[in-house]
Amino acid sequence: MYRALLLSLTCLASSAAHAIEYKLPTDGSNIVGTTEYYEVKQGDSLADIANKYNVGFLGMMAANKGVDPFLPQPGKLLQIPTQVVLPDVAHKGIVVNLAELRLYYFPKNDASIVYVFPIGIGRVGRETPNMTTSISEKVKNPTWTPPASIRKEHAAKGDILPAVVPAGPDNPLGDYKMRLAYGHGEYLIHGTNKDFGIGMRVSGGCIRMNPWDVEWLFPHVALGTQVQIINQPVKISQDPDGELIVEVHSPLSKDESQIGVKKSVDAPEVLLKDVEGDTKAKQRLYSELDKQSGLPIILKS
Template identity: 55%
Template structure:
């Protein structure tokens, strides 16, 4: 089964406001009118390092592609010893209700707002493959499933059969199960979409699933223990987030949009601007040149674009 799964998957100075890099990244909620949380970490690759970018990303609870966006030109498989890279731990909260689970597909992050607690917990995620997109929705958790089995849908079985892989009718619970040890079923459609774990070492922060939302094993275990059946879940897709902070600083955070067709270059693919982003970009206090520069760079990092 390990072979089938592999086919399926085809020393630090911290300036961040986080509680523990070995656990999920938790941030105090910003004050009213603010959306900016956290600070980035500068990580120096040790001289004797043989770590790849995924190993570093997993250590600091960020997604693989978020690391690539923040560090253009980096060798993902063997980062140059002695070089410094950015761990993207600063971000803007999505412009939506701060309740339950909010998933922003474009940035491949899940935000959890524990009820009655003045904090947000952020998890990197894997999402649906191109053409098997994770749908936008506002729903709730309908079922909490420890030790889930996996019943591949007919379309999934057909897709893998075309690649020479015969999936079992039901994949039993256990260490080889691609859904991991915990799953949260969403009350959307016929209930086929879940937030679940994985037994793989790669794929978080990438488009890897058949439409479900995938977390690293420790992250789904932690989230599973915190959320309750019936909690709100909202899935959005915002490639551009903006914020005018209470002190007047103006930030934009731009991610590469999700491609819809094979061959699309997400570095140059047009990103539609909603009304609030348009108003932000054309405001007299926004430096238009800086805004355009960030629109083109698409680093996934909040950047100040206000006029000095």
């Protein structure tokens, strides 16, 4: 009774080796998915609920500000960020939007759908860079050769890493890796052997995926597939009927002094022009620029 279908129900629950599929809009808009709600049960945490719907942890927190992430109140109705505005970039191959901690996959053989996944990205000091590149290598059951800088970091904490970590449950890359051609090939899209970090800034610069998500994506992505990594904290959808929707995410911290501190975000000039002369739309826009809920918000219809 708490599930609202704002569009036709195209978002399917995820499970092992299955992805969440969204039908691309045909009405000229730029928004996909449906609004989902969940009533908290005893013993739930936001991480549990995020995994249930295959969304990111920080995205859940942004959409439900003020809710204790570890002990949410039973009976509390939470909004699940399963409706999204597509990034303003070519819908081709893999698109990673760092600001929203999501990966989009637009399959070459079907231009009517997109798959959306929560991801972990590079932490402050080891940022994932913006780039346009391609998949240069795919490896199942990879080994991991920790870079010297990572080994040094771990050694400073008393954790001595081996020169090569073999494939298996102790390998932080998980069961699959896809190498990006950018730079010297040091950036990967890979799985994980940890039960946290998806939808967060936790990696050494690579794109980290849930094990079941990368298991699904790996066989679907061919060598040479284009990968675009962008940083768009503000996304816009406007359909031919004039409905204007904005989705605002918190900007990424640039250094350690910004971690945990609220950061301002500016609206693109095109959006400011769209709400010019509409007092209510402008008020809604500035309210969401402040709130940064990561949810699609209707400015005018």
